[in-house]
Amino acid sequence: MAINTIKFDEKGLIPAIVQDADTDDVVMFAWMNKESFKKTLETGVMTYWSRSRQKLWIKGETSGNTQKVLDVYIDCDADCLLFKVEPQGLGAACHKGYRSCFFRKVSLPDGAFSVVGERVFDPEDVYKNK
Amino acid sequence: MAINTIKFDEKGLIPAIVQDADTDDVVMFAWMNKESFKKTLETGVMTYWSRSRQKLWIKGETSGNTQKVLDVYIDCDADCLLFKVEPQGLGAACHKGYRSCFFRKVSLPDGAFSVVGERVFDPEDVYKNK
Numbered sequence: 001m002a003i004n005t006i007k008f009d010e011k012g013l014i015p016a017i018v019q020d021a022d023t024d025d026v027v028m029f030a031w032m033n034k035e036s037f038k039k040t041l042e043t044g045v046m047t048y049w050s051r052s053r054q055k056l057w058i059k060g061e062t063s064g065n066t067q068k069v070l071d072v073y074i075d076c077d078a079d080c081l082l083f084k085v086e087p088q089g090l091g092a093a094c095h096k097g098y099r100s101c102f103f104r105k106v107s108l109p110d111g112a113f114s115v116v117g118e119r120v121f122d123p124e125d126v127y128k129n130k
Numbered sequence: 131m132a133i134n135t136i137k138f139d140e141k142g143l144i145p146a147i148v149q150d151a152d153t154d155d156v157v158m159f160a161w162m163n164k165e166s167f168k169k170t171l172e173t174g175v176m177t178y179w180s181r182s183r184q185k186l187w188i189k190g191e192t193s194g195n196t197q198k199v200l201d202v203y204i205d206c207d208a209d210c211l212l213f214k215v216e217p218q219g220l221g222a223a224c225h226k227g228y229r230s231c232f233f234r235k236v237s238l239p240d241g242a243f244s245v246v247g248e249r250v251f252d253p254e255d256v257y258k259n260k
Contacts, residue, residue: 002242002243015145017147017156026149026212029147042239044238073235073246074232074236075158075159075224076224076226076231080232082156096206098206101206101210102210103203104205105201105202105203106171106202106211108174108199109171109172112133116203
């Protein structure tokens with residue numbers, strides 16, 4: 001089965017790039033292990049491996065901003081995944097309340113950061129008491 | 131300087147996601163170390179760290195398919211970079227001759243792979259005698 005040729009790294013993980021299927025914006029980058037990848041395919045809801053918490057992580061479980069899987073792609077070396085998703089809830093991929101985690105632009109050539117993304121919620125409201 | 135807050139991992143690397151600025155297709159995923167990131171900003175040409183060859187790697191040096199940097203973004207945790215590029219030459223990001231390394235789609239729910247991407251060169255022609 002093709003899916004068994006996917007290469008997980010020495011920690012059993014594979015990078016997952018997430019694109020909003022509607023805007024094609026890259027909204028998030030995270031990691032999956034085999035279990036979270038299988039769960040993502042089975043449930044159609046983006047499920048990652050949290051390296052900091054060392055457990056499966058259904059993105060948006062707390063905030064309601066889950067990601068519905070539309071399409072899945074794999075790269076030439078079978079060691080990176082790309083997902084096209086339909087953001088649910090308020091549509092924020094970022095825990096800081098932005099649509100995309102890549103909400104900061106790096107100026108060239110000086111390397112300064114500036115916020116360019118759209119913020120759709122205030123994390124203090126969403127995550128308080130959780 | 132903001133650029134000094136970028137987090138490289140325990141191997142001194144940071145993931146780099148590359149989008150074609152024209153189509154917004156994700157065309158490649160690779161890694162950078164601090165030196166390759168600085169070189170990318172300075173030269174405006176995507177320069178990675180090759181983990182397999184353990185050296186700086188100007189993408190397209192052999193094939194002519196370099197990538198001109200247009201915009202750079204950084205994620206919320208400052209541990210992943212996103213580049214919008216203008217592909218040069220034949221416009222193939224993939225060493226297998228496709229515009230994008232993500233030229234294969236994973237069918238749901240069975241996980242079969244199918245080629246969906248556009249191939250713009252035959253690697254046997256481009257890389258022979260190199």
